[in-house]
Amino acid sequence: MLLYSSAVSGNCYKVRLLLAQLGIEYEIVELSVVDRSNRAEVLGELNPGLRVPTLVLDDGRPLAESNAILWYFGDGTHLVPSDPYERAQVLQWQFFEQYSHEPNIAVARFWIAYSGAPERFEAELPTRMRGGYAALDAMERGLDGRTFFVGERYSLADISLYAYTHVAHEGGFDLEPYPATRAWLERVASQPGHVPIGP
């Protein structure tokens, strides 16, 4: 199995974390998140969205979008609930992550820590910071009185939201006002088979 991936990408990290925790072997093709000029050439036949992660199964079939890949491998394991309402709640948090969290927190992090030219994004940064803090507010409300996001058990929802939240400080976000979120981050990091972000 082949994973087109970038070491610094939280979206790719979600997949690597899940595959590590499920003990599934794969090979990595590293792509740059800064120079994306070869994306159409490399991913054109595999992923209409031209993003990483893109996975190629052993039989050659491609799969893309980090959270969809998580479901392909996670469904049927202890990381996805069997109750229909809880399954929908996992999806609710994952769609929240891709719509309200990643475009703010991951993008601010990329601009500041990885783009090589943070000054180019100065005018747009305040909007992303506001959106990122609104997402952190929503997470803190969602974790109020809970150990994990869904059903009091570690699930794909936690993997998806952990990916960029645990490196949010690289985007200039201060998690000090978010005690429930900070405790949850530690809980996720102490799960069996946890691996850090990176190659």
Added chain:
Amino acid sequence: MLLYSSAVSGNCYKVRLLLAQLGIEYEIVELSVVDRSNRAEVLGELNPGLRVPTLVLDDGRPLAESNAILWYFGDGTHLVPSDPYERAQVLQWQFFEQYSHEPNIAVARFWIAYSGAPERFEAELPTRMRGGYAALDAMERGLDGRTFFVGERYSLADISLYAYTHVAHEGGFDLEPYPATRAWLERVASQPGHVPIGP
């Protein structure tokens, strides 16, 4: 069952279209997409993301994020495949929709047709138009040689992508260069039980 909804929102329309096609009854609470000042008061206890659609089941449990709601009602029906790879492909297109399509096409449409002040967004519009056309390019590639997005059958993926694509012209998008997408739009609109966007 209670659906907090906005008549012009494509995200809410996804849910109304699915519930109509499945013959499920519900009541609507209409919220404005322009004046959002009462969102925390109305939705605070129901949806940490404070967005519509937000659904309250008959037993009082809330559910949010349009595509998560679709899965709650659609899974187990003819609108969700049983094959694990095809299920992941449906999710792939729905995450693509929320990340690469809606933030560009729906937002441009809102600014131009519904915000009441399109001139306020003039500086930001070109980026959203470029992103919107990139999403339409990806859809056209995804539909190449296919009748529907996944498994040659109408599924939740088609409902999710139809919602804002069929009103993309309100955001100034020209679908003329997208013949596969235009043929697919007609195919979706001719499905049994189809209802138009609106209240």
